[in-house]
Amino acid sequence: MKKQSYRPDIVSVATLAGVSAATVSRALNHPELVQPTTRKKVDQAIRKLGYIRNRAAQTIHGRRSATIGLVVPSVSDAIFAELVQAFNDTVSESGFTLLLASHRYDLDMEYALVRKLLEHRVDALAMIGLDHRPDTYRVLREQEVPVAAIWNYQPDSQISCIGIDNAEAGRRAAEHLLMLGHRRIATIFPETRDNDRARARRLAAMGSISATGVALREEWQLQTPYNIAQSKRSCIELLTRAERPTALLCGNDVIAQGAIYAALHLGLSVPRDISIIGIGDFDGSAELEPPLTTVRIPASRIGAAAARHLITVIDSDGQDQLVRTRFDCELIMRSTTTART
Amino acid sequence: MKKQSYRPDIVSVATLAGVSAATVSRALNHPELVQPTTRKKVDQAIRKLGYIRNRAAQTIHGRRSATIGLVVPSVSDAIFAELVQAFNDTVSESGFTLLLASHRYDLDMEYALVRKLLEHRVDALAMIGLDHRPDTYRVLREQEVPVAAIWNYQPDSQISCIGIDNAEAGRRAAEHLLMLGHRRIATIFPETRDNDRARARRLAAMGSISATGVALREEWQLQTPYNIAQSKRSCIELLTRAERPTALLCGNDVIAQGAIYAALHLGLSVPRDISIIGIGDFDGSAELEPPLTTVRIPASRIGAAAARHLITVIDSDGQDQLVRTRFDCELIMRSTTTART
DNA sequence: AATAGCCTTGCAAATGTTTTCATAAATCTG
DNA sequence: CAGATTTATGAAAACATTTGCAAGGCTATT
Numbered sequence: 001m002k003k004q005s006y007r008p009d010i011v012s013v014a015t016l017a018g019v020s021a022a023t024v025s026r027a028l029n030h031p032e033l034v035q036p037t038t039r040k041k042v043d044q045a046i047r048k049l050g051y052i053r054n055r056a057a058q059t060i061h062g063r064r065s066a067t068i069g070l071v072v073p074s075v076s077d078a079i080f081a082e083l084v085q086a087f088n089d090t091v092s093e094s095g096f097t098l099l100l101a102s103h104r105y106d107l108d109m110e111y112a113l114v115r116k117l118l119e120h121r122v123d124a125l126a127m128i129g130l131d132h133r134p135d136t137y138r139v140l141r142e143q144e145v146p147v148a149a150i151w152n153y154q155p156d157s158q159i160s161c162i163g164i165d166n167a168e169a170g171r172r173a174a175e176h177l178l179m180l181g182h183r184r185i186a187t188i189f190p191e192t193r194d195n196d197r198a199r200a201r202r203l204a205a206m207g208s209i210s211a212t213g214v215a216l217r218e219e220w221q222l223q224t225p226y227n228i229a230q231s232k233r234s235c236i237e238l239l240t241r242a243e244r245p246t247a248l249l250c251g252n253d254v255i256a257q258g259a260i261y262a263a264l265h266l267g268l269s270v271p272r273d274i275s276i277i278g279i280g281d282f283d284g285s286a287e288l289e290p291p292l293t294t295v296r297i298p299a300s301r302i303g304a305a306a307a308r309h310l311i312t313v314i315d316s317d318g319q320d321q322l323v324r325t326r327f328d329c330e331l332i333m334r335s336t337t338t339a340r341t
Numbered sequence: 342m343k344k345q346s347y348r349p350d351i352v353s354v355a356t357l358a359g360v361s362a363a364t365v366s367r368a369l370n371h372p373e374l375v376q377p378t379t380r381k382k383v384d385q386a387i388r389k390l391g392y393i394r395n396r397a398a399q400t401i402h403g404r405r406s407a408t409i410g411l412v413v414p415s416v417s418d419a420i421f422a423e424l425v426q427a428f429n430d431t432v433s434e435s436g437f438t439l440l441l442a443s444h445r446y447d448l449d450m451e452y453a454l455v456r457k458l459l460e461h462r463v464d465a466l467a468m469i470g471l472d473h474r475p476d477t478y479r480v481l482r483e484q485e486v487p488v489a490a491i492w493n494y495q496p497d498s499q500i501s502c503i504g505i506d507n508a509e510a511g512r513r514a515a516e517h518l519l520m521l522g523h524r525r526i527a528t529i530f531p532e533t534r535d536n537d538r539a540r541a542r543r544l545a546a547m548g549s550i551s552a553t554g555v556a557l558r559e560e561w562q563l564q565t566p567y568n569i570a571q572s573k574r575s576c577i578e579l580l581t582r583a584e585r586p587t588a589l590l591c592g593n594d595v596i597a598q599g600a601i602y603a604a605l606h607l608g609l610s611v612p613r614d615i616s617i618i619g620i621g622d623f624d625g626s627a628e629l630e631p632p633l634t635t636v637r638i639p640a641s642r643i644g645a646a647a648a649r650h651l652i653t654v655i656d657s658d659g660q661d662q663l664v665r666t667r668f669d670c671e672l673i674m675r676s677t678t679t680a681r682t
Numbered sequence: 683a684a685t686a687g688c689c690t691t692g693c694a695a696a697t698g699t700t701t702t703c704a705t706a707a708a709t710c711t712g
Numbered sequence: 713c714a715g716a717t718t719t720a721t722g723a724a725a726a727c728a729t730t731t732g733c734a735a736g737g738c739t740a741t742t
Contacts, residue, residue, distance in 0.1 A: 081418075088441060
């Protein structure tokens with residue numbers, strides 16, 4: 001009564017078709033090398049047996065694994081959803097399969113996940129940002145697997161990177177508020193340790209503000225995870241204090257969304273009572289009420305570009321030349337910011 | 342000048358450690374079978390060479406591939422984000438790696454993706470819903486790979502399923518509106534061909550409404566994809582007509598979110614001018630302003646349960662007994678619905 | 683002290699493919 | 713039509729690992 005199921009292999013196909021295994025392999029991988037009539041026989045045998053070729057076997061032979069790994073902090077946090085989708089679509093179009101892993105902003109776990117993906121012999125690997133453990137960098141170097149950092153552009157990166165200049169994004173957001181005359185500005189960012197994207201944005205934003213001679217009040221620099229509920233809670237707390245800022249600079253659109261809801265919840269009018277700016281321009285940010293003013297990060301384009309880059313490197317037999325691609329981030333003025341009255 | 346990089350294999354580790362390859366393999370896979378001192382030597386050699394074992398080779402030997410496939414319509418659509426996250430977390434905790442594929446509601450493409458995952462010899466595979474091509478069902482049966490349908494519960498399913506009764510969800514939503522006295526009810530659902538979740542919800546909702554003797558007006562049964570922007574647009578159109586419904590029953594929370602924004606945009610008060618109910622209770626639905634009344638689908642629990650089920654089947658050596666797990670869906674009353682005045 | 687049993691390790695076969703090399707058949711060239 | 717070239721196919725080695733079997737060394741039992 002044992003599970004006897006015999007999964008047909010290439011030789012059973014070959015036998016049925018009356019040819020050798022080599023011919024079947026060729027019919028599959030280099031169809032132009034085998035005669036049409038033979039090809040037909042092989043196809044029929046494959047169909048008849050329900051043969052599905054074993055990628056592991058070709059991987060082991062030294063051929064491609066036809067997989068690409070992607071390591072992100074989180075899949076569900078909406079920040080990366082669009083990116084993962086675009087990356088996956090591009091990779092999939094070229095016949096690759098995506099190995100996905102998420103580490104919840106824990107870089108030690110990231111190292112473990114990268115190792116796991118390398119065990120599977122991914123043909124290339126992408127990670128978010130450039131903050132990684134030295135061990136992670138080392139193992140990637142040793143294994144000589146094509147690798148790319150997605151989401152930020154850094155002129156001095158050790159590895160290829162495809163993304164935006166996060167400092168610029170932070171600066172853009174800050175300058176917009178300053179330009180509108182705001183001086184009482186609060187910032188809300190997530191924990192910036194191990195998160196170079198948030199860190200760069202925050203530093204640049206605060207730098208811009210200070211540079212104009214505006215004082216940054218300690219108690220207005222909030223910290224909250226990328227999460228609507230928590231952001232809303234923090235903002236409600238902030239906005240019910242005796243002294244209120246006139247503008248909120250949010251680390252990303254999710255936080256900004258929470259901020260809008262907080263204001264609405266308190267009966268404050270956005271942007272009349274409080275201006276709010278986000279960073280990201282996520283799917284849906286344009287439809288919020290009021291529509292969110294934000295700094296656009298072209299997530300889909302970045303994801304697709306990163307995937308294309310890695311595929312190119314794979315196709316050129318792993319000559320992993322360092323490439324740095326910088327996407328522009330653009331201020332999208334909608335309705336959540338207005339001049340200080 | 343060729344890429345000479347020699348990735349260390351198990352025999353180079355064995356040589357360095359002064360043992361045989363078999364011992365290295367055992368030290369890795371069955372540490373209790375090898376003496377502590379030998380194990381230590383092996384560990385050192387592994388460390389020294391930076392050896393990373395090749396999963397493809399063990400896959401080929403007939404052992405597990407240590408991968409699980411997940412096929413979803415979309416990663417970015419927020420409907421599945423939470424699910425993918427939970428599924429991935431659970432799978433990852435047990436040492437498996439996730440192979441992800443998305444087909445954008447195209448079931449022919451789904452078939453191709455399933456085949457691709459089978460080529461990689463995933464140890465198990467999960468898909469969304471029970472609407473699949475006959476070919477898909479056939480190939481899964483032939484390959485005898487453990488498989489589960491996530492998201493809906495169906496007592497007569499061909500394969501294991503873990504999810505909710507979507508008809509119940511639709512009914513719950515409809516009954517809530519009816520109970521509040523609404524008679525002028527509009528529904529907004531996505532295309533229901535090839536989407537059994539939406540179809541069951543919609544049919545049950547409309548059934549409940551008709552059963553109470555309430556007429557369903559043709560022109561109030563809208564169709565829109567799961568997308569905030571499109572939903573908002575459709576709802577704006579609906580709500581600016583001469584005759585307006587008093588309640589909107591939305592296929593899921595994303596559509597409902599678009600509906601809320603549409604109402605807000607038109608200066609209508611929710612729920613005073615129009616009641617809105619969603620289905621799903623996605624992340625963030627509780628924080629919307631006003632907080633969304635909806636029928637909760639426990640996405641994280643479903644995803645984790647599905648993953649656990651598949652892992653159990655794998656561990657029990659592929660005895661894929663048919664299991665059907667039904668999660669309850671629960672009406673979450675928040676603030677977007679009120680009694681018809 | 684001899685035998686039985688266990689623990690640890692090594693040898694070699696097996697896994698499913700791809701690819702190099704060789705060979706046979708077919709086509710071309712003069 | 714003979715020799716040269718091209719084309720189609722097969723045989724076998726190689727890839728990195730796991731595991732059944734066997735053997736050697738050790739401990740325990742009588």
